[in-house]
Each structure stands twice: as structure tokens, then as C-alpha cells.
Amino acid sequence: MNAILLEIPADALPTPADPPELFITEARFLLALKLFELGRVSSGKAGRICGMGRVEFLLAASRAGTPVVNLTADEMEGEFSWDE
Numbered sequence: 001m002n003a004i005l006l007e008i009p010a011d012a013l014p015t016p017a018d019p020p021e022l023f024i025t026e027a028r029f030l031l032a033l034k035l036f037e038l039g040r041v042s043s044g045k046a047g048r049i050c051g052m053g054r055v056e057f058l059l060a061a062s063r064a065g066t067p068v069v070n071l072t073a074d075e076m077e078g079e080f081s082w083d084e
Contacts, residue, residue, distance in 0.1 A: 025050075029060065037066050 006027075010016075013023050032049035035041045036057075041049070047057035058068045 032057065033061055033064060033066055036061060043068070 008023075010020070013020065029050040029052075032041070032046040035049070036043060036046040043058050043061075044054040046061075047054045050057065052060065062068050
């Protein structure tokens with residue numbers, strides 16, 4: 001497995017009382033979220049970055065306020081119309 005190591009000084013962590021693992025989990029999710037938001041990675045790859053499945057990532061992204069669908073009004077109408 002290839003990995004990227006990101007070194008951050010311990011005194012730069014948001015809350016020194018929190019365990020570093022909590023920060024690591026949050027940082028991985030936020031990195032994946034931003035890359036997904038910018039269109040750099042798919043939702044599946046974003047999920048893999050932060051250790052989630054695709055659907056779990058999409059639900060978490062939505063809870064974080066990031067749109068998970070980027071459709072125009074016409075595309076939305078086409079997707080959800082009941083035309084026979």
C-alpha cells in the first residue's frame with residue numbers, strides 16, 4: 001500500500017487534550033471532503049481516503065453541508081419527472 005505521511009507538530013493540534021487519532025480521523029475526512037467538493041476525486045475515492053464506504057461518505061458529506069449532487073434545474077427536472 002502506498003501512503004503519504006503528513007507531519008504536523010503536536011502543539012499545532014486543535015486541542016491538546018484530544019488524542020491524535022481523533023485529529024487524524026477528522027483531517028482525513030476533511031481532506032477527502034475538500035477534494036470531492038473540488039471535483040478532484042469521486043465519492044468512492046473520497047470514501048477510501050477517509051476509511052468510509054461511498055454511501056457512508058456521501059451521507060457524512062451531506063451532514064457537513066457539502067452538496068453531493070451537482071445538477072442544473074433542467075437536469076433535476078429530467079431526473080425526477082414522472083413523464084411516461
